[in-house]
Amino acid sequence: MPETNTTKRKTFYMIIILLVIGITLTVAALISHFYLPIALEKAIIDEFMLNPESSSYPGWQKSNIPIYSHYYFFNITNAQDLFKPGVKPVLEEVGPYVFQLSFEKVNISWNFDNGTVEYRQVKTWIPVPSKSNGSLDDEIVHINVPLMTGIHQIRSIPEEDKFLAYESLNSLIDAFNMSFILKHKIRHLLFEGYEDDLLTTASSFYPGEVSQTKFGWLFEKNNTSSEGLFRVYTGQLDSGRKVGLIDTWNNEKENIKWKTGKKCRSFEQTTTGDLQPPFFMRENYHLLQYFGQENLLKPMPNIRMFIADICRSFDLDYLETIEYDRLRRYRYQMGPMTFNYTLEENRCYCNKSCPPNGLFDLGVCAQDSPGLRPNLQKHLFTMEFDDKFGIALKIDVKFQLNILAKKYDEIEIMADWPDNFELYLPQFWFTTNAELDESTTYQLYFLSEILPLILLLATILITLLAIICFIFMAFYIMNTRMMSWTLNDIPRYENHL
Template sequence: MGCCTQKCQQISTFTIAAILLGVGISMAILWNNIFINIRNKQLSVAHDTQGFKMWKETPIPMYMEFYLFNWTNANEFMNNKWPTKPNFQECGPYTYSEHHIREQLTFNENDTITYKTRKIWKFLPEKSKGKLDDKITTINTILASVADTVKDKNIIVQEGINFFIKEKSEPFILTRTAEEFLFKGYDDPFIELAHKLHIKGLDIPFDKFGWFYDRNNSVDYDGVLNMYSGVEDINKLGRMHSWNYKSQLDYYPGECGRVRGTSGELWYPPLDNEVLEVFSPDICGTVKIRKNGTILHYGIKGNKYVAAPEIFDYTEPQNQCYLPKGVHLDNGVRSVQKCKFNAPAYVSFPHFYSADPSYYAGITGMKPDPAEHHFYLALEPITGLPLKVHAALQVNILLQNVKGIDVLKNVKSTYFPMLWFKQTAELTEELSSLGKLLLIMPSAGTYTAYGMIAFGALLLTIGFYLMFKKGWKTIHDEEQLLNQQQTFN
């Protein structure tokens, strides 16, 4: 029932105006903190948060493209002649879908989560330019690794390895299918020999060789990871605390061996940070990415971070600890030998993009393309939401002359490109809509607060105007006025 008296109308008007003004002013002052608290809670990886659900099982479609290098003039070496320049033909992509599931979770008291990641790959022929039964010719990685291990040992050890190569007819040049080189793997007598003889410095933990052998559907391959949940401090969200229970790794000395950065899939709000870091178990270390422009993805603006050539630049003091002891490296590659069972493995950008020309001066077939062969990540700065991922790296094997091993007597020191891979992911349109909803909350709350203040102030002004102008009308006043009009008529 409405107010009948002037006093009731005045109290109602001024009460509503006061409530609107009070709530509006409070929202204007507090809304930003309210939003930040809501955002931080939902982004953090705690039970039942949106961040936990998206991290536990990655909802964004991911793809891995593999490109294998086929050695086209290997026949010259078979005829006991080292080719003037080994020539390589890129084959692929062999494209797989990639899905990540976090398992064996433990929430720790120091605001960290210990977990393992199960990675599942499935071949997608419709997105591939090659077939898994394509024949690829390249060097024998296991033989090259054994030779590298014994290159500085005495001649008796080298001759023993040389005898085994001849006895087992171990080929220096291999032709296998793309599937065998990637996930299926193939048998190699040297693996069995390494297991039996326990060759010092060569630790091969698998029974077949393939670049991704024994990784598909494995929960153990990437090891035990420990990261901050962001519950207590959102600026630590996703940052790695340790890997395999170590925060300082043995693969590199000093700062280069420290576990730092995120896994690349979960991010704290980076705002306008100029440099970010990504930790990768595949290289047992960190890659720095630097802000370089912006992108627009489904209406969301993000900062683009690029892995600059400086990460492989040894003129930079902070990169000196990545250099193997007593070894000179030109800019453009990083040794991962200790990380990869002491195989002479080196990572670079694909096709030696941005590397020193010395790496591809002695080979042909490299076609570095800045648009295709760089490494970048795009993040929404307020939420840390990954918009696009384009992570590309190449694996190379250093082949060297070993006088005591016949098949390596005539080789020239060469960084053999073996394969490169590109991981891509994009935020879907559906998830982008959720992201945009989160991003408009600060403005929506602020505009709502200002609207309430404005409406409350207007109502208050009208109330005072009516009070001083005696414009309030009661029901009794309106009835009298109506009767007068009827009498007049």
Template structure:
């Protein structure tokens, strides 16, 4: 009778283990269904609530480049020397999406722009003075036809302007009345009270692998680059990605700041408040010269400043900025051509401080932390007519400001996400493992007991 009980126990344990094993694919399907349900951009889902308004504050730190030898550059042709000033910090992206309109498997919206100065997170006041490039002189140098440069020179002299100007942080970033153009100029002017969009994105209802993919944007009707590859809109806006992220594949997102889509590759796994995230970074090839990355050939729209498209590390966004000589790079020309840092002294690129990254929760595809680091530059060059440029020797891509736009999940929000979504997933996984563990242990214990008992009986006889 005892032997029969042990055999029955072994069979029961094996059955439990098999049941647990059978539940693994079933459980995985339930997990996938649960995640996909919560990742769709429709009212009532976790993704929708996070999509409407950021769960974390987004801060934009600014470092301006203060010119140390402005007079020597203009009068003697000296190489500009700059010193980093900052950070001056602003809270941005604090306004919820507006004008939300759903249609079929898509939703359209506007993303309001706003910036609030955070003095406690800054090195000084917005009234701090910085010597920087004269935006009007640099802009007019490229935009005004060369046969009219003598008129431009007359205006520069009559307004007592020069290649550089000394203005407050507030004026440089957000706008000032320019005496040359008789209009308001600023690196980010206009900003407050404006919108990024009108975006249209996929909700993922029909195909979860397309959730959050941008379908249209004013700067996504790309004809700037005159090339199918460069004009292709690819990916999301980087706030989230389709669920079940495969770290062996790059992810793609569109940035309206640079009017193009970029890819990002997996670097490492990180722990964020007990949540495992995948850290993705922009590869050095993003702004590489076409000789290194042939895919970038169509982003080179002129030959002179780029030295026949050999310049690395910067993107000429003039084609989507009305022709203005604006160049985007990583801070301090990280991964850029050496001569960029030789033409302007005082720059010290650092991989640790100047790279861009996204921390993505791989099951849901939600971006839980990020740091977007970019530098805004303008170009000026030599001139035989414009007095303040007569001693300039080379076309110069001059740094004005670099920004670090960051947001990270706080502990309370992380706990809420773990409680609302991951607790259900973990519970199901624990049930699966428990059934397998208990079943296997029961099977092994009963089988061993049966064998021992059977051996005793053989020895006795």
């Protein structure tokens, strides 16, 4: 009899232990399935928000991946005959001249009350001779951009002042023996600049409007914060749903470079391109849920981006979904309608008059330089984003800059040009490329693919262990006929002292 009581006591304790373990594992399985993914997702979102302590801050504050720009220039080989009837320009493409780019945000000011951060961005170009085809001391023949720009600017002044302006410009052209064709080194055409008589004269008469005496396409832009003052949302007050979106540019809520048009002026849902709200937050999508969501997270039809160098925003349109390096990517591209002025929404980009379709007038942004015309193959902007986080994985930017050479009857030096002469001359084109490093790509792969699988397997394993515990508990109950026990069957301890 004592042996039977001892056996029952052990069985009873084993059942209690299995019951406690089973309940504990059941609770753990519920936590693993319902609570833990939400908690981890919140922790991940917190790291994507902008603050000095988040893991995304160092890469946002200063670019930590290699970014290269390749510049190709056009050398005019028939310059002496260029402005004769029936002559087409013969251009020799030279380059690439390769630079490594660095972006660093400075003068950072946090406003935690309204969830924004203010900054300027310093952009630096560092020559990479080993990747270049040629030297920055290479010389090319090119059109006189300051002179052509000066002539072009006269069209914007009041009609009654144009005669005097043309006469003054003709006098300057004669006095300095100016020519429409010049020859300079690549280094001067890019960053160092070359002294220009027209700019020097203009700066002495109009110091408030013309501050430079040198011309270079990127003169005084290297290692400077020439893009302006930005204020963007940190995501702290909206759980990351507005992180990276522009609040103001140069203290303005709208892009005042453009006089009319909501599309031209608005910064709504617009980013600077380096950070944006995670894609999975835009829909009812749980990042760490493994099953049943593949078709829920659809690519956005477009992403709106602002480029300060051209003073305008534009849409990147969804192109395709690809899989590369273990990640599913959404590829976006600058659409063919970007420079289509038959669309009413694009007409606000017309400066006085609309340029031909396919051309963007840089006048409001580049001291009235006449024309930026895209080439479909050499003027392209594509970006690849991780399908869940919306992080840019690959950037491929191509832009070509052309200058409008047009005859004006009032300019004496153009007297021998063919009537109605109008030609867009390519000056240079460049491509900028960057791709996320393998280590960061793997982190995204782990967070978006591996971690949900780990949570799923953990939930399954814990659930199986809980089921096994309950099965063993049922086994013990059945073998000891637990249903026939009474309270008197439970052994009691007696004091024999």
